Amino acid sequence: MKILVGVKRVVDYAVKVRVQNNTVDLKNIKMSLNPFCEIAIEEAVRLKEQKVADEVVAMTIGPKQATETLRTALAMGADRAIHITTDLRTDYMELQPFAVSQIFQKIVEEENSDLVLLGKQGIDSDCGQTGPMLAGLLGWPQVTFAANIETDGKSMTVERETDSGTETIKISQLPAVVTCDLRLNEPRYATLPNIMKAKKKKVDTRAAEDMGIDLAPRNQVLEVYEPPPRKEGIMVENMDELIDKLKNEAGVIA
Amino acid sequence: MLSRTTRTLISSSTTATSACRRWASTLVVSEPLSKDGTLSAGTQSTVTAASQLGGDSLTLLVEEMPSQIPEGISNVLVYGKGGLSEYVSSAVQVAAEGSPYGHIVAPASKFGSTIVPRIAALLSLSPVTDVIEIVSPDTFVRPIYAGNALAKVQASDTTKLLSVRPTSFDKTPLVDAAGADVQELDVPAFAGSEFVSESTGNADKVDLGSASRIVSGGRALKSGDNFVLLDELATKLGDCAVGASRAAVDAGMAPNDTQVGQTGKVVAPDLYIAVGISGAIQHLSGMRDSKTIVAINTDPDAPIFSVADYGLKADLFEAVPELTGKLKT
Numbered sequence: 259m260k261i262l263v264g265v266k267r268v269v270d271y272a273v274k275v276r277v278q279n280n281t282v283d284l285k286n287i288k289m290s291l292n293p294f295c296e297i298a299i300e301e302a303v304r305l306k307e308q309k310v311a312d313e314v315v316a317m318t319i320g321p322k323q324a325t326e327t328l329r330t331a332l333a334m335g336a337d338r339a340i341h342i343t344t345d346l347r348t349d350y351m352e353l354q355p356f357a358v359s360q361i362f363q364k365i366v367e368e369e370n371s372d373l374v375l376l377g378k379q380g381i382d383s384d385c386g387q388t389g390p391m392l393a394g395l396l397g398w399p400q401v402t403f404a405a406n407i408e409t410d411g412k413s414m415t416v417e418r419e420t421d422s423g424t425e426t427i428k429i430s431q432l433p434a435v436v437t438c439d440l441r442l443n444e445p446r447y448a449t450l451p452n453i454m455k456a457k458k459k460k461v462d463t464r465a466a467e468d469m470g471i472d473l474a475p476r477n478q479v480l481e482v483y484e485p486p487p488r489k490e491g492i493m494v495e496n497m498d499e500l501i502d503k504l505k506n507e508a509g510v511i512a
Numbered sequence: 513m514l515s516r517t518t519r520t521l522i523s524s525s526t527t528a529t530s531a532c533r534r535w536a537s538t539l540v541v542s543e544p545l546s547k548d549g550t551l552s553a554g555t556q557s558t559v560t561a562a563s564q565l566g567g568d569s570l571t572l573l574v575e576e577m578p579s580q581i582p583e584g585i586s587n588v589l590v591y592g593k594g595g596l597s598e599y600v601s602s603a604v605q606v607a608a609e610g611s612p613y614g615h616i617v618a619p620a621s622k623f624g625s626t627i628v629p630r631i632a633a634l635l636s637l638s639p640v641t642d643v644i645e646i647v648s649p650d651t652f653v654r655p656i657y658a659g660n661a662l663a664k665v666q667a668s669d670t671t672k673l674l675s676v677r678p679t680s681f682d683k684t685p686l687v688d689a690a691g692a693d694v695q696e697l698d699v700p701a702f703a704g705s706e707f708v709s710e711s712t713g714n715a716d717k718v719d720l721g722s723a724s725r726i727v728s729g730g731r732a733l734k735s736g737d738n739f740v741l742l743d744e745l746a747t748k749l750g751d752c753a754v755g756a757s758r759a760a761v762d763a764g765m766a767p768n769d770t771q772v773g774q775t776g777k778v779v780a781p782d783l784y785i786a787v788g789i790s791g792a793i794q795h796l797s798g799m800r801d802s803k804t805i806v807a808i809n810t811d812p813d814a815p816i817f818s819v820a821d822y823g824l825k826a827d828l829f830e831a832v833p834e835l836t837g838k839l840k841t
Contacts, residue, residue, distance in 0.1 A: 272793070
């Protein structure tokens, strides 16, 4: 089974972004591997360790610095990587899921992948669209918000998060697209020997602009602004004061 | 009841002969019905959003006919129960075939987020998801970066495919379904996957997405057993759901579907009480539109206090039982 894992370079989850000049200012901001993509790589590597998968290929779409993201994936255990280069912003401002999923579709068809694992959403654009959109383009089964995956390389049983709990789905025949949620696994830290080994692993580079896909956003971002701030709150001294405020000031309790 | 509705079979190979001009009407995709056949609160809010889009008429697409439908819906398309996301996406494709809708709208829940992008691929559309405000029929606002930035977006596709954040739109009231035009769709089954089982926990618990009050616990609760303190407070408050931070869910203290946050549920109740929650960016993203926010935490520097209307520096193990005890029944 050949697994393709999408990994995205995003603003680090601990960073609070600033809105400036009608956009989000990314200058000198710490960037990291999207947490849900990290979970996807971890799952793929585990399937390889279980000898269910033969090969794990990591893929990213981003600027030249996105190679760092691929090196992390390789250090975690991916076999090789594909870097689709672009200087377009990938946080929804320019490159949007519609173009991203077409790029993935092309690579999946070239690579003959049996399984595509993606994070459930990028924590920058918060779209969560690439997984099901890619599955729709390919006509493949899809499972989103995967919390547990069991597979023998031919069929797959996935437990997924739903709005009211969980459900279990059986994919009778791979290939399929699965997006990964928080509970699926806890990603490993890349060890120093593996980081060194990763430097020798193959990374194929290709320009997004050369793939024959229209990369222009169909949804034009007209304006970016900060949400209106909340009115400043107060600290109360004790529970009696809190109850009094909730009852007589906020009017939210009897 | 049914004698006043018309039932026509539409299959993907025949042209629909509906009387309304579908090019300017809006299709609302309903979430799964509850066990007693009622529409979800998320669907009711989605209808409200749909009514702001300026279409001629509102059509509801639903798995089976519910007992009541939202006010303003003029026709209902029924596609049959039991299908997975691939099947539901095909149902929308069948509905939209021939004469495209001006807008197709779904709730931005896990259900909606799973079908909308697939529908986008099937219909070759670029969706705008998690819309919190409708500025005009082609311009929408959506949050990015965990809601720390808002993007005003103009869609260029002829059919605008959207998912909307239910907490940003009031619920359209439900009315008796008599008088609505009902049509059955013939949707091909999807062979690739099948439903095995589901686990929905306690059906009696108050739904996090629609409760007017929420009490949420963080890792400071120390164990899942201690969440009973929050259950007791919620019961005393009434119409109150119990939520959790990602840290608490991560530590196995609370079920995943109670997680409030950027990658969990977004809530906006009248009252949100954050107990032992530090207030990471991702958590704030999921609850900061709540009308009144209370924070109880031993750390006065915890970021949660930056969004709280009322903050109390206290040990939750004393404060929560005290609050439960002092509240009027």
